[in-house]
Amino acid sequence: MFTTRFAPSPTGPLHLGHAYSACLAHDMARAAGGVFLLRIEDIDRSRARPEWETRIHDDLRWLGLDWPEPVMRQSDRGPAYDAALERLGDMGLTYPCRCRRADIEAAAGAPQEGVPQFGPDGRIYSGTCRHRPMAERGPSDVIRLNMRRAADRLPAPRFVETGPEHAGTHDIDPMALTRSIGDPILARRDMAGSYHLSVVVDDAAQSVTHVIRGADLFEATALHVALQMLLGLPVPSYHHHRLIRDDAGKRLAKRDDARAISRYRDEGLTPEDIRRMVGL
Ligand code: GLU
Numbered sequence: 001m002f003t004t005r006f007a008p009s010p011t012g013p014l015h016l017g018h019a020y021s022a023c024l025a026h027d028m029a030r031a032a033g034g035v036f037l038l039r040i041e042d043i044d045r046s047r048a049r050p051e052w053e054t055r056i057h058d059d060l061r062w063l064g065l066d067w068p069e070p071v072m073r074q075s076d077r078g079p080a081y082d083a084a085l086e087r088l089g090d091m092g093l094t095y096p097c098r099c100r101r102a103d104i105e106a107a108a109g110a111p112q113e114g115v116p117q118f119g120p121d122g123r124i125y126s127g128t129c130r131h132r133p134m135a136e137r138g139p140s141d142v143i144r145l146n147m148r149r150a151a152d153r154l155p156a157p158r159f160v161e162t163g164p165e166h167a168g169t170h171d172i173d174p175m176a177l178t179r180s181i182g183d184p185i186l187a188r189r190d191m192a193g194s195y196h197l198s199v200v201v202d203d204a205a206q207s208v209t210h211v212i213r214g215a216d217l218f219e220a221t222a223l224h225v226a227l228q229m230l231l232g233l234p235v236p237s238y239h240h241h242r243l244i245r246d247d248a249g250k251r252l253a254k255r256d257d258a259r260a261i262s263r264y265r266d267e268g269l270t271p272e273d274i275r276r277m278v279g280l
Contacts, residue, residue, distance in 0.1 A: 002034025003209045006060070007199070009041040010052035013260035014059045017214065017244040017251070020278035024241055025212040026065045027280070037206055038067040043074040043191050043198050059261045063271045072206060074198050081193030084201050084231055085143060085186060089134050091153065093230065094186060096137035097129040097144045116180055120220040124182035144183040150230055151175050159225045163240035165215055172222045181223050200224050204233035215240045216251070244278055 004025040008018060029036040038060065042048035060067075088094050099107070107126040111117055117124060130146060137143070151174035158171045186197045193201065203211060218240040228235050243251050246259065257263065264274060 001207070001209070002029060002032035003037065003207055004029040004034065004212050005037040005039050005203070005206060005208050006065075007039040007041050007202075007213070008056055009044065009047070010049060010056055011044070011047040012052060013257060013262060014056055015244075015259040015261065016274070016278055017259075019059075019063060019261050019274050020244050020280065021212065021214060021241065022060055022065060023063060023275060023278070023280055028210065028212060028239070034209075036065065036067050037208070038071045039202060039206065040071060040073040040075075041195075041198070043193065043195065045075065045190065048075070055262065059265075062265060063261070063274065072202060074193075074202065077198065077202065077205075078192035080201050080205060081187070081198055084193070084197060087231060088145065088186065089143075091230070093146050093150050093153070094134060094143050095130055095132050095146055095183075096134060096141035097125075097132070097183075097185075098138060098141050099125070099128055103128065119181040119184075120223065121181075121184055124179075127183060130183065140189050142185045142189060143187040145186050145227075147178045147181065147183050150226060151178055154226055154229055157222070157225050157229050157235075159221060159235055160237045161218075161221075161240065162210075162237060163215065163218070164242065166218060166240065170222070172225060174226065177222060177226060184223055196220065196223055196227060200227045200231065200233065203236060204228065204231075209236050210239060211236050212239045212241065214243050216243060 006022040006025050008014060026036040040053055040056070042053065085094065104123055104125055107128055108117065108123060109126070125144065129144070154174040156171070157174060158169055160169050161167055184196055185194045187193055221238055225235050245251055261274065
């Protein structure tokens, strides 16, 4: 079944960019006779708020979207993320890392031509803790994926992209991921799974066949596909859509309250007006 999802984090008001993403995922599912799901990505407990979650539901209903209940919430999914981590651990692909941001900055060598310093998660980790066994994990350690070892286990990762900017089949060179992404964090001290791990585990658990999301997440997709293959999960097809920008051409942020859907609604605009504004 053609299945899409909208997966907001309840850390602020939904703005026009979210409206575009949600309506597009909803419309594509409807057009294909499929199903549109909502998933609440409240994995970051320090930032997620129940009142934002309530507003997300209200805003999306007002836009005319509907989805099956119950809605998956990442805060309920700890055991599923633990199981995925354990599986990767059993394969010898994880290690505990105690480096803080300042350590990572300090360990970064001088920039070399052709070697990227930053990936989808910021500064690429130099691998100081890579030799540490999982048994050594301390209470404040994060868990990282050993990408070099993982690369040996990835036969021919690829995914299909249907978004406007990168449409086509993308073959991923696993060794290139060790340079462009490095060893990503899979679990943090206070979170069962990082964004990358949880999104992959949940898309599979919800049988999402078409991931529709903003172009800002395109760069992370190679990592998501690598994790899907390592965990034996199906690889969905991806559609990264254009980002909605403000008048100055800047990407909208959660704190950009002026573009909040509820603001427009309070000002008397209709859902049709919102659709028109985002070009749907
Ligand atoms: N929760 C993410 C966000 O709010 C979206 C994740 C995804 O679509 O893969 O930006």
